[in-house]
Amino acid sequence: MTVVVRTITRVLLPISLVFGGYVIMHGHLTPGGGFQGGAVAASGLALVLVAFGVERLAGKKGLLSVLESLGGVAFAALGFLGLGVTFFANVLAGSGGLFGHPVPYGPNPGDLNTAGTLPLMNWAVGFKVLAGLGAVVLLFGLFGGEK
Amino acid sequence: MIGNLPFVVCMILVALGLWTLIAKRNLVKLVIGMSLVTSGVNLFLVSLGYVRGGIPPIYTYAPAAAPMVLPTPQALTLTSIVIGVATTALMLAFVVVIYRHKGTLDVRKIRDLRG
Amino acid sequence: MEETLKIITGQGFWSPLLWLAAALGILLLAFFLWSRGRREYKRGTEQELPFLSGERAEDPRVGASHLYWGFVEALKPFLNGLRDWHSGVITDYVGWFVVILVVVLLLVL
């Protein structure tokens, strides 16, 4: 690809990753969440693929698959965390300390930390989607490269 | 009657998707048809939850006592979109592999499995 | 205990163990008849070799497709139609899905 595309990619990649992280992080407060944020971040990977070619990312296939598995394991494990009550029960919400106190009912700005396991699950899903979509795009690149 | 217009449009989308799946010969176009059906169903779900004059169901800085649209169909739609992405990616991957084996995307030529 | 060994079918019952006992009886009868037969068969002679239409068969294997050859041949038009129906074209399959959808819609409404 031309130098224009490469330069713009260098500028846009960090922005897309940070914006993806923001969407994941605020998933329980504003529109967005794990999947959307992960997809935004994965678009950054796709951009790299287009601008620099498959070779640049080909070595990262193993890393992506590990990240994807880790995301899945973390999500399921967070569900198991609630087993003292019921599966998927939000035991961390309002448990004090880092996780803060129960939120008041009704419209309010909300805090980043008071939702218990929800943001953690968002992060798990976000990484899974980032890695999964990244791997899919990468595989399409690898497939298309040979003839 | 005019309130049902969104539903009619969604059904037209689904029908168009089915038409694409029946009438088109190119595998990639079949995947597009599948996406059309998915979009139709997703739009139908979202339009089900609309409340006249409602605001988005977000509690952050929401005006008090304003009616919100139903959040459940939106959550359902989101799940459905995620599944749709996975399905599309998988189908496109199969299309790529089929093309590498057979060198064609015409459905009439991809019929080793028949009879 | 009676109930665990047989199934009541509404018009009678099915008991596999009873059936096995009957089958055993018939088998014994068959064995008895068989054992009364003549024994003129000589091992190691030409009587052991396979023949096909009076000729010595070189490869006596009967291919799987030759079983029921006549039956399949007689039904050929029907079976060929059935095979053509499974055309392998995905758009046809979706078409049949739409047909089922329409049939069900007409039936239910």
Next chain:
Amino acid sequence: MSVHAPILAIAVPLLGGFAAPLLARIHRKVRDLWVLLVVFFSGACVGYVAAHILSSGIWVYVLGARNPQETLAPGGFPIRIMLTVDAMSAFMGLIAGFLALVAFPFALKYIPEEEGKTLALTLSLLLLAGILGLAYTGDLFNFFVFLEVTSIAACGIIGFRTWISRAPEAAFKTMVLFSLSGLFFLLASAFLYGEYGALNLAYLSAQIKGTLVDKLALALFLAGLIMKVAAAPVHFWAPDAYGEAPAAKTLLLVVNTQVSLYGLWRVLFTLYGGALSAGVGWLVTSLGLLTMVVAAFMALVQVDLGRLVAYGAVSQIGYMMLGVGVGLVTLAGRPDYGFVAMKGGIFHMLNDALTVGLLFLCVGAVEWTKGTRDLRELGGLGHGLPGVALCFLLASLALAGIPPLNGFASKILIYEGSFRLSPILAAVAVLASILLLAVFARAFHGAFLGPRAEVKEGLPWVFLLSMGALAVGILVLGLVPGFFVEELVAPAAKALWHGRALYLAAVLGG
């Protein structure tokens, strides 16, 4: 811990599936051990759930609530995700658990390491989680989600061997049809959600009165699920999928089809049990007849052993649809013969899982030793593989409904039940059975009889163990069918036939 058994049966394979690729990086043995552990744990949970339900009724489990039995939110409205496990769900769970226990050890030896074994195991665990989820879930949307989980995992399993040109083709076709069926299921759920504002099966069932929207939704449900269960005019995906997937994994695909069939019964009996016309019952019955005849004739002309067995498997779906279809037709009057036919149809699910599973394992063993499944090239394997030949013979006879094996035990219930409704139904069913006997006599003759053929030595003992487990199951179910019919099948059939009120009461109270 035991109060969480239903969700653990689903969640542990899910976690196991995600963790398998990570453990494969440590060591392959660790991964294999982990997969076996996960499957055994899930199987134990399934068994525990079944034992508990058969002794003390429906088990409701609400996810994320303060108490697993707290089904209703304040205001008397069920909003949470919940599992509602009755005798029929537990029966399906048992089938899935047993076949998984048989299939996974077989697969560990069957799929070569360099052919994506980790991927196949991961997908199979996800498929198992999806199947158990379908069997246990109590609301429509989760049913859809698990339907799609099984679709994606199943198509991954069918098509992951990308270097074979037929596998991706089968996977693509199956994927298109599976997605369509899932989307129509979702559309139908959306219709009901739009009308009643809920997705919980029990709540919707209490509300449904048979309005126009209800009927439209019923048609969409039926169209989607009939495709997923491989009934006749839309069964085309099944032989492709069963034939091209690795033989050890086809067992899970068979269970996947059966659990979709369970979904169809759940929708018809529980969701629409109060407002159903006899026409739907006749539709299911006639599609069942069409399925069994068409599939039996198609099996007659196959030359590929895997595809032949696949058509045999499709024809068995027809028997289940016939048995339960007779029950649906007579649902209004609930005569005794309707219940007999229902018992036959549901018993046949278990028998079909065992016999078809054993046949596919035999096909896998044949392919493993000879590298081909073409009946024109096979022959004489009975000398080298006596165990496999014996298992194939046993399973074929059971599939064709020869007494005293298990296939006959369930088929006689179907024959006698459907005979009372119309003798033509029973006559067609018997005809299809005779055809199947001819088909499998030919398959057995073509593959195993004839002069001795060279075989690859060293068939793993795990193969024979898995096949032996299924063969013993066939013999036991055949020789003492009364015990299983009374203890397992009758409660499951009753849960559909009479159990709708109990199902509603378990969730809605009162």
